[in-house]
Amino acid sequence: MNDSKAPQRKVIHVDMDCFYAAIETRDFPELNEQPIAVGGQPNKRGVVATCNYEARAFGIHSAMPMGQAIKKCPQLVIQPVRMSVYQQESKGIQAIFKRYTDTIQPLSLDEAFLDVTGSSHCQGSATLIAQAIRQDIWQEHRLTASAGIAPNKFLAKIASDWNKPNGQYVITPEAIEAFVRDLPVKKIFGVGKVTAEKMHKLGLHLCSDLQQLSLKQLQTHFGRFGAQLHRLCRGIDDRPVRTSSIRKSVSVEDTFLHDLTDVKACLPVVERLYESLQKRHKRSMDKRQQDIKSLYVKVRFSDFNTTTAQQGHTALCLDTFKKLVAKAWQRQQMPVRLLGLGIQYHDQATGQQEIPFNENHTEGKQ
Ligand code: TTP
């Protein structure tokens, strides 16, 4: 499994614990030990952006409608989103990462991959670097982070969840085989609810089950995702840690105050979103020229099921977006609460791509 020519990579995935909620309890200590959720008010169709562990004990989680959260926990304290504060904290945390490596790929405000291969910090130990980063974050921000340390992004991301909160977990190259053997298929990057269900029906529950299938069999069952699955179920993932200057995609989306009843009602919204997408694309091109690889849409139905569809394309095309929305809507034919349009770019650096989702891939919020 090891590529004997390239040095063994060392990737760290850092993920802040209950990020928005942790900032709220830090800044308002009187909230300590109370169940809190950050998000919109229930009477305005607000959803939970995140919540602290006290609230999670009641079964509350991200993306849950706030009305439902309040039913589960009537004493829940709702804190409004203070995005500019979270952005500021995120900048400070990224500056800490910078002390240790220049190869940083932020995934969101509270999450990033760091490639520390060949680093001279902490005697070159990725484990000690992760510890030092978490310690800096605590000392300077009074926030806790968890980290995963592994030879690639796929495993590092799973590992950061292993000892969460305020912990870290290392998967050494020697430990990969045993680690992936018992890993449930739903932990694989790109395997959502629908793909996992399909796998379960085929009797595939763990990565070791997937390993029994040939590349050809995986391609037969899972189409173009098959080849990636063949590698991932063995713990192999060559995707590089990309610095933020390389955008892999741009997208725009909108959640509606009132659901759109059918596909006909969606089309004028597609036109409006298309205009903002064009602007984003242009801004992205001003920074760096990239070729369009495909166009995609996201449709979230009133029951929160989210489905996506994409099509290979080399240019922006309103008509294609409309057709993709119609195709996606057809799958569930229910009122729509969110619509999104996106562009995926070719990866200039490696020729590889990270597919944000698979075609026909229906994701429930997990
Ligand atoms: P996460 O890292 O998914 O969650 P978290 O940091 O709150 O908790 P954990 O300890 O499990 O990592 O997301 C980071 C932030 O992104 C989160 O604090 C709030 C925001 N967020 C949303 O606004 N909506 C969402 O659906 C999710 C999942 C996150």
Ligand code: MG
């Ligand atoms: Mg987090």
